[in-house]
Every structure is written in C-alpha cells, then in structure tokens.
Amino acid sequence: MMDVFVYAGLDDMWLKIQDQCALKLDTLRKDDNGNEIYDPADTILIGHSLGAAMLPHLVWRECAYDGSISYRGMILLASPLGFKSPYPGVCQDFLQRMGGLAGGTRENTLARFARAWNKVGDNRLRFICNEYDIVCSDVKYTIPGTGQLVDLIPLQQGFNPAEINILNREHTGCVQFITFGKRDPAKIADNHDVLTYLKQPEFVEALDGML
Amino acid sequence: MRKSLVPVNYSHLGHRREGLRPFPPYRTRKIEQTVGREWLGTRNLPAASRQNANSCIPLFFCIAFFAQVQFAAAGQLSASLEQYKAEVQAILVAAPAGPVTGYLKTCIEGADQLNGLEAIDPRVPTAFDALVKKRGEADEALTADTSKTAEVRAENAAYNAHLYAYRKAEYIGLIKLQDELLDRKYFKTETAKNANFLEGYVNGRLPLTRAQHGDVVKAFRDEHLGVSPWEAIFRFEPAMAFENGTQPAILGTAGLSYAFFPTVNRATTPVTFSESVWSRYLQKSGGRVGVGVGQFDDKTRLVLGAGVQVYAAGLWALYEPDEQKFMFAVSMSDLSKIKKIIGGFD
Numbered sequence: 001m002m003d004v005f006v007y008a009g010l011d012d013m014w015l016k017i018q019d020q021c022a023l024k025l026d027t028l029r030k031d032d033n034g035n036e037i038y039d040p041a042d043t044i045l046i047g048h049s050l051g052a053a054m055l056p057h058l059v060w061r062e063c064a065y066d067g068s069i070s071y072r073g074m075i076l077l078a079s080p081l082g083f084k085s086p087y088p089g090v091c092q093d094f095l096q097r098m099g100g101l102a103g104g105t106r107e108n109t110l111a112r113f114a115r116a117w118n119k120v121g122d123n124r125l126r127f128i129c130n131e132y133d134i135v136c137s138d139v140k141y142t143i144p145g146t147g148q149l150v151d152l153i154p155l156q157q158g159f160n161p162a163e164i165n166i167l168n169r170e171h172t173g174c175v176q177f178i179t180f181g182k183r184d185p186a187k188i189a190d191n192h193d194v195l196t197y198l199k200q201p202e203f204v205e206a207l208d209g210m211l
Numbered sequence: 212m213r214k215s216l217v218p219v220n221y222s223h224l225g226h227r228r229e230g231l232r233p234f235p236p237y238r239t240r241k242i243e244q245t246v247g248r249e250w251l252g253t254r255n256l257p258a259a260s261r262q263n264a265n266s267c268i269p270l271f272f273c274i275a276f277f278a279q280v281q282f283a284a285a286g287q288l289s290a291s292l293e294q295y296k297a298e299v300q301a302i303l304v305a306a307p308a309g310p311v312t313g314y315l316k317t318c319i320e321g322a323d324q325l326n327g328l329e330a331i332d333p334r335v336p337t338a339f340d341a342l343v344k345k346r347g348e349a350d351e352a353l354t355a356d357t358s359k360t361a362e363v364r365a366e367n368a369a370y371n372a373h374l375y376a377y378r379k380a381e382y383i384g385l386i387k388l389q390d391e392l393l394d395r396k397y398f399k400t401e402t403a404k405n406a407n408f409l410e411g412y413v414n415g416r417l418p419l420t421r422a423q424h425g426d427v428v429k430a431f432r433d434e435h436l437g438v439s440p441w442e443a444i445f446r447f448e449p450a451m452a453f454e455n456g457t458q459p460a461i462l463g464t465a466g467l468s469y470a471f472f473p474t475v476n477r478a479t480t481p482v483t484f485s486e487s488v489w490s491r492y493l494q495k496s497g498g499r500v501g502v503g504v505g506q507f508d509d510k511t512r513l514v515l516g517a518g519v520q521v522y523a524a525g526l527w528a529l530y531e532p533d534e535q536k537f538m539f540a541v542s543m544s545d546l547s548k549i550k551k552i553i554g555g556f557d
Binding site: 010116 | 342343350354371421426
C-alpha cells in the first residue's frame with residue numbers, strides 16, 4: 001500500500017515515478033549502445049493494477065508534449081484509473097492528474113484520451129476489469145454468516161456508467177467487464193491476480209487485435 | 212544508425228505502413244512486477260517507503276510487447292518535414308471537404324513552424340511547441356467519428372514516422388534532466404537522509420515548493436524544468452550546543468531551503484546541465500526556526516532558536532529561557548556525523 005500512497009499522495013513523487021518509468025520504457029526500446037531497436041509504433045503497453053493507472057499518465061504526458069500517441073496499443077487490466085478522490089483538494093485522483101495535463105474535467109479527459117487512440121487505429125485501447133475485483137470495480141462482497149452484500153470501500157473505484165459510456169462512445173468497445181473469482185472478502189487477492197487476468201480470453205483477444 | 216524511421220506511403224490514403232514486416236512472434240519484456248524495486252529504484256523512495264517496499268503486495272505490473280522493426284536511415288529534419296508535408300498534402304487533395312480537411316490544414320500549418328530549421332537549431336524546441344499547440348487545436352475539432360477516418364489516421368502515422376522522433380528525443384533528454392533535478396532536491400543531498408512523509412506531502416502541495424505537474428510544455432521551458440528549488444523542511448535534528456563545552460540537544464525544526472540547481476544549457480543538443488560553484492559545492496541552503504531540548508548542567512531544558520542551513524549542517528543561535536542564556540549550536544542531518552564531531556571535541 002505504501003507504493004499507492006507514494007504515487008497517489010505525494011505529488012512530486014508522482015512526477016519522479018513518471019520520469020523514471022518514461023526513461024525505463026525508453027531504455028527498453030534501445031540496445032546497450034542507446035540505438036533504438038524497437039519502434040514505438042510496435043510497442044504494446046500492458047498495465048495491471050496501479051501500473052494500469054500509471055501507464056495512461058505516461059502516455060498522456062508524452063502526448064501532451066510530443067503531439068501524438070506513438071504506441072501501437074495499450075491494455076489496462078484492473079485499472080483503478082476511475083478512482084474518485086473524496087477530497088480532491090487534499091489528494092488528487094488519477095483522472096485529475098491526466099486532466100491537469102490536458103482535458104480538464106473527468107469526462108472531458110476520458111473523451112479526449114479515448115479519442116486520441118482512434119487516430120492510432122481501432123481497438124487500440126482496452127480496459128479489462130473483473131467485476132469482482134475491488135481495485136477496479138465497485139463490487140459488493142457477500143459477508144460470511146449474514147449473506148449480506150456490502151461495498152467494502154465506500155468510494156468510487158471504477159468508472160461510473162456515464163464514464164464508461166463516454167469511453168465506449170469515443171473508442172468503441174474499449175471498456176470490457178469480465179467475471180472471475182468470487183464475491184468473497186477472502187478472495188480479494190485472487191480476484192485481482194494478474195496471471196488470472198492474463199489467462200482470460202478477453203485479454204488474449206485484445207492482444208491479438210493489436211498484433 | 213540513429214532512428215528507426217519506417218518509410219511510409221499514403222498516396223492511396225490507406226494507413227498501412229510499408230516496409231514494416233508482419234508482426235513477428237512478439238517478444239516480451241517484463242518491466243517489473245513490483246514498484247519500489249528495480250523499476251522505480253528503491254533507493255529513490257523515501258526511507259519509510261523503502262522499508263515497506265519488500266513487504267507490499269505487487270501493485271505495479273507492466274509489460275511491453277515489442278516487434279523488431281526494419282531500420283531505415285533517418286533524414287535530417289528538413290527532409291523529414293518535406294516528406295511529412297508531401298504525404299499530408301496528398302491526403303488533403305483526396306480528402307472530402309469537411310472537418311477532416313480542416314484538421315489536415317491545421318496540422319500542415321503546425322508543421323510550417325519547422326520550416327528552414329535543422330535538428331540542432333536551438334529554435335527547434337520552440338517551433339515544435341507551436342506545432343504541438345496547433346495539433347492540439349486540430350484535435351479539438353475532431354469527434355469520435357472524424358478521429359477514426361483513414362485520412363486522420365494517415366496523417367497521424369505520417370507525423371509519427373517523420374517528425375515525432377525529433378520531439379521524442381528532446382522529450383527524453385528533458386525527462387532525464389528533470390529526473391536528475393528531482394534526485395538532487397529530494398534524494399541525493401545529505402539533508403535528504405532525514406526526509407519524511409510530511410515533508411513529501413507538503414512539498415508536493417505548496418505552490419512555492421511543488422513541481423509543475425500540469426502543463427508539460429511550460430514546465431520544460433522553465434529554467435529548472437518545472438522543479439521548484441524551494442523545499443519545506445519539518446524534522447527533528449540532533450544538535451551540539453556550545454555552552455560550557457559541548458552539550459547535546461535535539462531540535463524540532465521547520466524551515467525552507469533552496470537547492471542550487473545547475474543551469475539548463477539549451478544551446479546544446481541534447482540539452483545538458485552547466486554546473487556552477489553553488490550547485491556543485493553548496494547544493495542547498497536555507498533558514499530554519501526550531502524548538503527543542505538540551506542537556507545543560509545535567510538538566511534537560513527547553514531551547515528556542517533560529518538557524519541557517521549550509522549544505523548538511525545547520526548553524527543555530529539558541530536561547531534558553533530558564534537561564535536566559537544565548538548560545539550557538541550546530542545541527543546535522545545525519546546523526547552519525549554529529550557523533551563524530553562531538554567525539555572530536557571530547
């Protein structure tokens with residue numbers, strides 16, 4: 001959780017992490033001598049969990065400076081990008097940060113971001129969210145004994161229906177909900193497991209579409 | 212071979228990139244499963260975060276798939292610009308009248324900012340700023356439908372193939388320098404060893420101390436690349452008071468320090484730093500106020516004071532209200548160093 005706190009709560013550390021990630025990604029596309037061996041247009045970015053909130057920041061920041069999205073595609077698994085800060089003046093949420101770069105409001109930022117991927121191609125942006133994953137969905141868990149359904153985090157973690165509509169309208173079919181695991185508080189980690197996400201046919205289909 | 216610019220031919224208004232091999236079996240590079248280790252560098256996180264880095268569950272996960280691309284020799288900026296413009300003009304001629312032609316014309320106007328410039332020209336970044344602004348204006352006019360037309364996609368691909376690489380190279384160069392400035396402010400100096408989350412939060416929120424996070428173009432034109440040299444400090448520091456010998460004290464301090472950053476030399480390509488005497492040797496300085504306790508005549512007493520920070524040391528004028536005495540003191544951001552100094556006096 002410390003990583004989440006540092007990234008989301010300490011603004012200048014957000015910038016530091018963004019810089020480090022941008023440099024790391026650039027290094028990965030180059031050989032040991034610094035020569036570029038992989039074109040950005042043939043680079044597909046895949047993020048999971050907090051990484052799936054960090055990557056949109058990285059791409060959007062680059063786009064704001066470079067004037068274009070250069071990557072081939074981006075798949076975001078269990079992205080908490082839709083998380084809404086209850087105190088935005090105290091702790092900015094992830095979309096506020098993108099809006100600060102370009103876009104403004106949550107809705108406008110999402111629309112511009114999804115539309116920007118249209119210029120790259122169809123099906124180049126994909127959010128894949130497990131409906132039972134507490135990180136990216138406002139899931140209600142069954143409380144053992146009582147059988148009552150309870151939202152364990154009384155905050156908005158995932159996109160709300162209006163935001164999902166905006167994303168899907170601007171970049172057709174870019175938000176996809178899947179279901180695996182159980183509505184069981186003991187299964188929170190399993191419901192968020194990256195390897196399980198990577199095994200889902202929806203992920204394979206999204207990746208194939210980009211290849 | 213500097214860049215892998217792939218030749219493009221959009222004369223048919225399609226958007227397939229010629230010269231690009233079919234996507235081979237993709238290669239995977241797992242960047243890092245957990246943040247706080249190699250990927251983001253545990254050394255770069257505050258101490259409390261470092262301690263927790265090994266116990267946290269994996270939260271960052273990122274994979275990049277790459278396909279190796281054919282190389283083509285990169286042209287100079289003017290040649291690349293001509294190629295871009297020729298392709299977009301061809302697209303424009305065949306495009307149906309409407310918002311898409313408006314988009315294409317605005318993009319060409321943006322590209323005109325680079326006319327007559329070569330990559331090493333120091334005016335190129337500013338010209339690109341204007342180009343990017345124009346592209347932003349062009350984007351504003353697009354809708355969900357018009358942004359996915361073949362013409363818009365072809366223009367975007369032409370921009371990425373011919374001009375993007377020049378801007379990206381500058382971007383990465385500036386990111387490196389900005390990262391270095393953040394390192395100097397928050398991690399590299401002696402005073403950073405006692406940094407804490409309160410400081411991290413406050414410095415990220417106060418307008419005076421906060422880095423410019425929003426307008427990235429504006430930030431990179433700033434003399435410190437958007438990183439504020441000012442830093443708020445709230446911490447406890449061990450001190451050595453000079454009162455009938457050396458007396459130990461502990462001070463709770465609040466203050467503001469200024470990091471002497473190197474000058475960003477924009478005349479070179481890539482952009483580099485030019486160090487000054489201040490940035491090389493002094494690095495940080497600032498003022499503090501403090502309240503604490505000291506051991507005087509075998510009694511623990513309250514002390515108040517004001518001080519200045521020079522490098523990792525704080526020089527203090529302390530006042531002890533009980534005995535109404537003034538004294539000097541030295542504090543250090545690193546406890547081990549003050550032990551050595553006290554040892555030397557003893």
